[in-house]
Amino acid sequence: MCGIVGVIGSRDVVPLLVDGLKRLEYRGYDSAGIATLSATGAIERRRAEGKIVRLEDKLRNEPMQSLIGIAHTRWATHGAPNEANAHPHATERVAMVHNGIIENYREIGEELIARGHKFQSQTDTEVALRLIDQYLADGKSPEQAVLAALGRLRGAFALGILFHGEEDLLIGARRGAPLAVGFGNGEMYLGSDALALAPLTDRIAYMEEGDCVILSRTGARFLDADGKPAERVVRATAISGAMIGKGNYRHYMLKEIYEQPAVMGDTINTVIGPKDRLAHLPDLGIDLGSITRITIVACGTSYYSGMVAKYWLERYARIGVEVDVASEFRYREAPVDTQGLAIFISQSGETADTLAAMRYVKAQGGRTLAIVNVPESSMAREADGILLTKAGPEIGVASTKAFTCQLVTLAAFSLAMTQARNALPAEEVRRLMAALVEVPARAAEVLNHDDDLHALAEKIMDARDVLYIGRGPCFPLALEGALKLKEISYIHAEGYAAGELKHGPIALIDEVVPVIVIAPSDSLFEKTISNMQEVMARGGKVIFMSDRKGLAHVDDRTFATVVLPEVEPFVAPILYAIPVQLLAYHVAVLKGTDVDQPRNLAKSVTVE
Structure with missing residues (x-):
């Protein structure tokens, strides 16, 4: 969701802050702003509604220069997306940026109003800011004021805080929302993730739950959730500025679609035995053969990957599987089978509902496995076992390569479960694994037909409604195709199990x-x-996606066809994800929407 950047150094930080905000655009936002200290130590701010380019315009007209600052991209939760509600929020004493939600903002706000505070925005952020301001007015030091405020605040949040006259002090705090600390030479950094800091440093420490960090130009001092000094591991990160560029592609989404053969291949190489060609997962610390039942929990596109895995696990591994939406699971107080396994899927590893669901299962004594794309994420650190997808940074809000890498990982996990349960002969598992190994090459073949999908997009771009249908593991693909079209082109679309058409949707x-x-x-x-x-008998415009063997069974009443390579049915859902992504992409481009940053959406949903 919202993005935080903070820099304290010995050079002008304003261009560094702006660049960091641009690297966080993928998270989704509707306003942006910067706060710095002037030469006299006073807090200065520039904020703008809309895209970062509007903030840059304001900075050209009203320049700022400073050795310390914080910056923010806001995705509106409390209060409309306008300049008054944009971050940073500030008083004369303190400025703050905030990602997340303060749950008890009303009661604290009423207390502060009674003490004479006058609020300038509609946000919960300003409540937290003014609580710190009140503690400063009461005579507490900046560090004391922040710790006192953290003791009062409830919710999930990350904070970056700047103080009047304190030219060598930035404070960060993390509770439920991610925050990273970057280490430079005479400079220190705060960021919502490593991508924001990629051009500045490759030395990152990820704050743990409840942490507070006090930054100066010479280093970082960490305090844990109890306010006690703590050590945090500084890791080298492989993420670079070059990795998150668009290259020669028009959009990040298109670049990421075309990266799929390579990243799926990278993912497959981590889960296959080079000699026996069977599934070999990294050590999960979990005995797969002892598992009695599987529960898969996720949100959005990751939920659909879990739905595909349900078909694989039940058919091949012969084990019962439940798939649930994280936002429903976490509040249902579902009983937890301590002999079962709960799998949590998230690209970022920070999805608030999924992370909360995982913590619920762990608290009930259940075994947990995280499938994530970010090894340093909260879910990766807290799960009993972890399977990493190798998609690399995904910037486009609509997930593409992360989804197919999730499918590849879940396919390998399904085969590993099949082996552990002796549900199929080893030779049959090898045959299925061989089909999985071929997927990257077949995916490259699909990408060679991109021009045909562009031509098809021209034929449906003016539709008001689009339906997707599929059966078996391709039913979740129908749901995913509809989601992609909705997300980026704003066309109403729905996915259905094909057999359900006659139970209502055929109308x-x-x-x-x-x-x-x-x-x-x-x-x-x-x-x-x-x-x-049945659809064609009622005049429907059928667009048929199949292989040449399948296309031989259709007649000229189809509106259009999409030819895909013939593959083992086990891996077909992975391959068929690509044309539905490309079709949605081309429709969105033709309609002129913001493909990489669609309206109202965010990449990493770190609030409820």
């Missing part, structure tokens, strides 16, 4: 509604064809 079919049929040649193909015929 939506007419001659102007495109219906995208995802139908690889598998055991359910004929059933899907029957549902497609």
Whole structure:
């Protein structure tokens, strides 16, 4: 969600702060701002509604120069997305940026109003800011004031704090939302993630839950949740500024779609035995053979990858699987099977609902496995076991390569479970693993047909409604295809299990509604064809995605066809994800939407 950057050094930090904000644009935002100290130690701010370019315009008209500052991109929660609610918030004594939500802002706000505070915004952030300000007015030092305020605040948040006259002090705090500390030569940095700090340093310490950090130009002093001194490991990060550039691509999303063959290959290489060609997972600290049941919990696109895995695990490993939306699971007080395994899937490893659900399971004595793309994330650190996807930094808000790498990882996990339970002969597992190994090459073949998908996008870009249907593990692909189209083109789209059409959704079919049929040649193909015929009989505009074997069974009543390579049905969902991504991308570009930063959305959802 919101992005935080802070710098304290010996050169002008304003351009560094702006650059850091640009690297956090992928998280989603609707306003931006900077606060620094002037030559006299006074707090100065520049804020702007909308994109960072508007903040840059303001900085050109009203320049700032300083050796210390904090900056922020805001995704509106409390209060409208306008300049008054934009961060940093400030009084004469203190300025603050904030990611997350202060849950008890009302009661603290009423207390502060009674003490004479007058609020200038509609945000919960200003309540936390003015609480610190009040402690400063009461005579506490900056560090004491922050610690006292942290003792009062409830919620999930990360804070970056700057103080009047304190030219060698930045304070950061983390509770529930991620915050990283960067180490430089005579400079120190705060950032919501390593990407924000990539051009500045490759030495990062990730703050732990409840931490507070006091930064000066010469280093960092960490305090734990009890306010006691703590040591935090400084790690070298492989993330570089070059890794998050767009290269020659028009959008990050397109670049990330085209990276899929490479990153899927990288992911596969971490889960296959080079000699026996069976699934070999890293040491998870979990006995897979002892697991009695699996629960998969995730949000959004990650939830759909979990739905695909349900089909794989139940069919091949012969184990019962429940898949749940994290925001529902965490409040249902579901009983936890201590002999089972709960799998939590998240690109960032910081998704608030998924992280809370994982903590609930751990508190109930359950075993947890995290599938994440960020090894330093909260979920990666707290889970009993971890499987890392190797997607690399994903900047586009709409997930593409992270999704297919999740599918690859879940496919390998499903085969490992199959082996552990002796549910299939080893030779059959090798055959399925061989099919998985071929996926990157087949994915490259799909990308070679991108021009055809662009032409198809021109035919459906003016549709008001689009339906996607599929069966078996391609039903979640129908849901994912509809989500992608909604996310970035703002066309209303829905995904359905093909067999459910006649139970209601078929009433939506007419001659102007495109219906995208995802139908690889598998055991359910004929059933899907029957549902497609029902659509065409009612004048629906069928767009048929299948291999050449499948296309031989359709007639000229189809509106359009998309040809994919013929593959083992086990891996078809991974491959069929790519054309639905490309179709959504091209429709969005033709409609002129902001593909990488669609309205109202954020990359890493770190609030409820």
